[in-house]
Amino acid sequence: MNEPRSRWSMVAAFALLGAVTQVLWVTYAPVTDAAGRHYGVGDTAVGWLANVFPLLYVVLAIPAGIVLDRRFRGGLAAGAVLTATGAVVRIVGDTYVFALAGQLVVGVAQPLVLNAITGIAGRYLAERDRPAGIAVGSASTFAGLIVGFGLGAVFSDDIGTLLVVQAGLAVAAAVAVLSVLRTPAEHRAEVAPAGLGALRNAWGDPFIRRLCALVFVPFGVFVALSTFAQPLLEPAGVPEETAGLILVANVVAGVVGCAVVPVLAGRRGREQVVLTTSLLVTAVACVVLALVPGVVTGFVALALIGFGLLPALPIVLALTERRAGSSEGTAAGLMWLAGNLGGLVVAATVGALVGEPLLAFLLLAVLSLLTLPLLWSFNRVSRSGTVPSPTP
Template sequence: MTNERLAETSSGTPLRGERDGHALPDVDGQHGNEHHHHHNHHHHHGAAGNRRSYSHMHFRVYKRRWFGLVQLVLLNTVISMNWLTFSPVSTTSAKYYGVSETAINWLSTGFMFAFVVMAPLVIWTLNRGPKEAIVWSSVLMLVGSWIRYAGTKAGGGVYGVAMLGQIIIGMAQPFALAAPTRYSDLWFTESGRVSATAIASLANPFGAALAQLIVPFWATKESEVPNMVLYVAIISTIVCLPGVFIPAKPPTPPSASSHLPKIDLVASIRKLSTSPSFYLILFPFVIYVGSFNAFSSLLNQILYPYGYSETEAGICGALLIVIGLVAAAITSPLLDRSHAYILGIKLLVPIIALGYLALIWAPQTRTLAAPYVISSLLGAASFSLVPIALEYLVEVTFPASPEVGSTICWAGGQLVGCVYIIIMNALKDGNVDLKTVSEKGRGMGTGDRPPGNMYKALVFQAVFALAVVPAPMLLGIERLGLGEGKLKGRLRVDERGEGVGEGGVVEAAEGEGGPEGNLRI
């Protein structure tokens, strides 16, 4: 390979060759040394040599890393708006297409199934580098959103074509949603990764919140449904365009760990499948992502039989997400500084489980306070957990490539979400005459189990939420061989490789919004 030759810049920063989007080792004794007669004294063999050579490397972060991060945020936000275009106005949309409300639920469910189907391809693409995944995501979303508009506009709404568009957008989602850990590993240091992953991953529920807030205003009656879909298609188009222009990788690595080569895909998958910690995170992650997806998709139908309006349900869904984002904005930077991943996971998991338990009885209070407070709590705990769990997963499976674990976790969560929506729909109490319910309103409703209630569905959701609590409680227990010592792979490399000798990271000030400082573009 010609690009394996290591060039040196004037500052002594190795410009490493890249293969499959990964760094080639600069100190493996085979290449490198012959091109570095004047640098031979740094390049010893073996681990000790590795450590010593880092002290002469200048790790640096680049301002341009924010371009790609912003693009990931925009993609995840808008893909999510596409996912929940119809759910917040399920009754209106059902009338427009002349289908049942269950068929409208399938628009959301089909979207999630598409995610699961694409997972293997996503792992392979992300392994080559995040930019490629971002471009794929943009193209699929662009195509899908216009097909969906065509299906909505044509002949008073052709449900099948709208569904096809929805599935294509669903295929775009995993490329953008599984990318953040891979992106933050490539561009950020250990003092910014949790925050970078949080910002890009949580854009996904943020888009869902936007949809739940905005869509009901865009489609107040059936005739406005095509315009609603058109607006989303236009937004999708604008957001897709910048993806082509973002830089593919930093000129030099930001930290020691991102400088080390990752093991290949097959080895990464093998490492994950034999890691107990991976399963202890996977189970709660998929159950809680699934619960969250089902809850936000069905929120309207959960509250409606008790006389809540679509607007009140929309506010409840928005609270779930806005409070969650605020909480994650507080917890992520704290974890970037403390790296207390296990403590965070063990605190948040029981809170989420109790939230789903309390949710069973929230609608029948017929107050706004109960569902609003529980939604806020669920949002805060769930959103704080996502980036911590994803980043901890990269730590415990290092040097496996980050996208493998995050794609499997997200795909599992989407699959559970689909299954949940189907089961919870089936557990719904017979069809309810929506007209009479909405006329009565909350004040007039009677009984804890009105027609159309989803009480059994909420019980089902709570049982599984509680069942997975013990798994993460085992993390970090020495006696089970899950001790911290062996697990903090990536952080150990970074701590050893950074700030040594004259090299170290050229990153001084830690601003509020994540790592900034004397960065050069």
């Protein structure tokens, strides 16, 4: 019997929703000063409109994964509805309280959406197409960051219109996802274990645990550079506006990398080689930034880092989807949890060194190199054990 065909319409609708969650996350980042004046609050308060997202993700990553493993369509539908609801709440009242309430609702929705990347691939795509589907889903989230910053630039002086436009995007994405979810999945039919069984299965696999440890550093390095590249490059004479363009180039290169690199790596079974190369390139690029920071080196180094590091996420998620079976939602939650923790820890450490750019960039290089032995042990771990048996 032929394998059911791939439903790329589901991937397209999910990619739109995934992008929108990131647009909503960074809504106020490019318009911090304007938002502060609009709501009558300081920069710290505006910062919390974005900071609630990683904090909620750390808390909700595993529960969201368990929900998706047990009731995938219902969990993703809830994520879509909550995303649209949060975006609408922000325009119901023109105050900081409503803005924060809306961000909190979207922050709750985000794990239900992003943890579903592997589930979309496993349930709606043929096996040969799953790495490509995960790459598209992952790339869409990073593309959402670019769209979010672009909208902020366009509507920098009109916060009200900015929020209305984003609410329209969120509602459209939710409607698209709810529409395609009406058709049941045709591929994966395994039933996840009840209760915490999915978590025990996922965490019980040494390969999954090793993947969690691996994603900690690449995600953390990317978040740290995205957060502190401007102040780290400023002593080298890089203007704030130019630093912003460098960060855009970093994310654009990452989106391109996500769309291309994981697919090629998956087809040829070269994931380990690709990840090794990306970590080595990141280490070298950080050393260059430490020794000869500047506009040209900033553009080149951060573009290479984005192209190499961001594809690590879809590669790791594709490995997770193949390994975790019916517990893939929870396993994906573990990956996102590890990544967000890495972002918080590495960014906080680099933030403490923001006045010492040489030490900060060298630290990021060392962290990248220290991850290599963990990566090189993957083959031994994957051959020494199998996927844990389902927990009743």
